[in-house]
Amino acid sequence: MGMNQSFDYKYNKMSFGGCDITAILGGTIFGQLQAISFNVQREKGPVYVMGSSDPVAFARGKRAIAGSMVFIDIDKSSFLSNFNEDSVGQSQFFAKKRDIRYDFNSANAGRESFSSMFGQNSASRAGGETNSIESLFSGSQGPTIQTTAWFMDQIPPFDVFLSADNEAGGGMKKTIAGVEILNEGSGVSIDDLVLESQCTFIAKSMSPWIKTTGNNN
Numbered sequence: 001m002g003m004n005q006s007f008d009y010k011y012n013k014m015s016f017g018g019c020d021i022t023a024i025l026g027g028t029i030f031g032q033l034q035a036i037s038f039n040v041q042r043e044k045g046p047v048y049v050m051g052s053s054d055p056v057a058f059a060r061g062k063r064a065i066a067g068s069m070v071f072i073d074i075d076k077s078s079f080l081s082n083f084n085e086d087s088v089g090q091s092q093f094f095a096k097k098r099d100i101r102y103d104f105n106s107a108n109a110g111r112e113s114f115s116s117m118f119g120q121n122s123a124s125r126a127g128g129e130t131n132s133i134e135s136l137f138s139g140s141q142g143p144t145i146q147t148t149a150w151f152m153d154q155i156p157p158f159d160v161f162l163s164a165d166n167e168a169g170g171g172m173k174k175t176i177a178g179v180e181i182l183n184e185g186s187g188v189s190i191d192d193l194v195l196e197s198q199c200t201f202i203a204k205s206m207s208p209w210i211k212t213t214g215n216n217n
Contacts, residue, residue, distance in 0.1 A: 014170035022165070025082070025179075026158035030071075032078035034196065036160070038067035038176060038206060065203040067176070073186070073195040083155055084148045093154050094144040152184040152199050164209075171213040178204030 023033040043061030048054075071078045149155050160176040179201050186197040 014166055014168050016164040016166055016170070016172065020164050020166045022163045024161040024163065026155075028082050030078070030082055032072045032074065032082070033069060034072050035070040036067065036162070037069075038065065038203075040065050040206065065176070065206050066201065067203070068198060068200045071197045071199075073197050077197065079152055079184075079197065079199065080149060080155075092146050093149060093156055095147050095154070097143055097145050152181040155181055157204075160203075163212075165213075169213060170211075172209045172211050174209050175207045176203050177206070 018035075023030045023036065025033070040063065042063040045059050045061065046055030047057040047059055049056055069079075157178045157180050160179050162174040162176075163171070164173070165171045180203070182200045182202060184197065184199040186195070188195060
């Protein structure tokens, strides 16, 4: 390249950082996602035959895609609140009517009530509803009822879409399909400035990073 030849440094090689990436989980933009990691593992084993101590080939087996996500909990559980409020029907699943969970609502003045039948406390059940075996298995849906998730692992499978756009006009994207949450965890400490929650997941498929805009090669 001569001294007088123009060169556009903006489109030479563009990089992307975490602040350039927008995460979309199940069709909802997650502004509280702090970090996401993913890895691919596959079973491969050597094939041996008599007369040689070295492998003659390698057999290819199953592949597993897994990863983890970290969320910032500002004033509530960011993961469940986004799925329950912003994604209509995204967190709906069929649960057993006899499942029991804690019901936190304003009527209890901050006290948890040990409730079943999904949000109906003992007072509402006393108004005529019975908690008998017959009632648990009655109705058009039988022993199950459609309700929102209260644990991360109850969320049905969803897709994760990562979109990267930097200030130079470049862009790229990545998709993780069929994500299933396995584990969740959190905690608080006197040294914590923010509250975080983590979860691990497995997935069915994952695409590589694909360039969407810009002239970088």
